[in-house]
Amino acid sequence: MRALPTLALAVLTLIATPAWAILQGSASRDPNGLRRSVVSIESSTGELCSGVIVAPDVVLTAAHCMTDRAAYRVTGLSRAFRQQRFNVAALAIHPTFVPGTTPRTQPGIDLALLKLNRPVGPEFLALDPTQAGRIDVGDGVTIAGFGVLTERARGTARTLRQTNLVSLGPIEVANRVLIVVDRDRLAETAGAGACRGDSGGPILAATQTGYLLYGITSWSSGPLRSRQPSACGGLTAVTPLVEHLGWIASTMRGLSGLNSAWSGN
Template identity: 70%
Template sequence: MRALLFLVLAATALFTGSAQAVLLGATSRDPNGLRRSVVSIENSLGELCSGALIAADLVLTAAHCVTDPAAYRVVAVNRAFKPQRIRIVALAVHPTFVTGTTPRTQPGVDLAILRLERPLGPEFLPLDPSLAGTIDIGDEVTIAGFGVLSEKRRQTARTLRQTNLVSLGPLEVANRVLIVVDRERLAETSGAGACRGDSGGPILASSGDSYLLYGITSWSSGAFRTRERSACGGLTAVTPIVEHLNWIRGAARNLTALEGAWARR
């Protein structure tokens, strides 16, 4: 495992990018599954990210997903997997996040919370961040998102997919993230992981018939042994939320208290 962590450090020299679909993921078709808790985030410039419901009208996502000077909306899918579009009326970005940097090189915390114009109904299931725990080396996690199946198939975005990965442990370069990879390929060759459109999507731990929210996807890389420059199929970098619960609670409380005003905290 030590050798694998060395490879993770070496991967910072590879081409990496914001994790903007779940590569090799299974399409989520269960109306009682993750579609209740995972949403996509779109802006008026055509950019796509993913996010996790943490209240009926609040979404936790990656901060770099909401830095464009654009209008934003959340898209949730109902039990029939039909999209419901809701405008975002306020947001809170972690105060240490540095706008204008890449997710991998920025030194702050890549988290943001969005407030929706109206709450989603009872057919949706918010995830409680306060139940998050730590993810140890070797633990299995689930990632979910609305991104593409591969970088060359951009038309495959906006479908919810999920897959299981394994943790290699924490990595600290400019900031602190957790690295998760395909258990079989271990990022040496292209395998399952986050891709274009999955930034801001949840990292989950299975708990019986449900899931616990443990982190948010920040960036991804290509595999070590690849002939093409890629930001998919290798490492998936996660911002673990257990380390930032105080900010999440405070920002959520402040956003809930707002009366529709646009805010950045």
């Protein structure tokens, strides 16, 4: 399967917003599943994003989720799906990120790392970002997040949902992102994908032994043939981790100390 040849041009004509829930996704109810690694991030101003645990006290998310002058709180789910809350003690935003720009005009890298005030504990599972590989055209991926079930149903946020998408490959508009879409709809008409609340959530590759973390959700758009303005159900744009492992590793060492799980020592 090939990426749509006019995809980059089409993106410029779409409404693209930060991916604030998994549209047409299913609730994640497996106590040994993605609830162990995927968390929600909420600011004191009420903004909601998603993130993924990458060390016992470090969460990876999207940079645009962390630009408010606010306090931030991370919430994970116990085996019984009860909320476990952690405060953000420090954060690092990728140095190329430019605050105040829209997702499709953002020239920098939409990644941020958060240090929590305490480790998440043994109920949770950190996903090693250094194991990230490249996602090729036609590869299947899983996305997960705490966003809304449908674009206008804001009350449906804060439930962990996941869905499976397929890669159309990378595009470069203002920066380089990977585009993933509903396998059946291919972004032509409304289908599954990220929506409001899913920014910062993980893009994963499923294996026989678990999930590999490959990227972070940055923004979403409506379908190419939408008659009404929409920010969901079309393209889901991913910041691929394999291209930024140097910054991730060095920043995690700075946040967690030289004995960090990813320090290489």
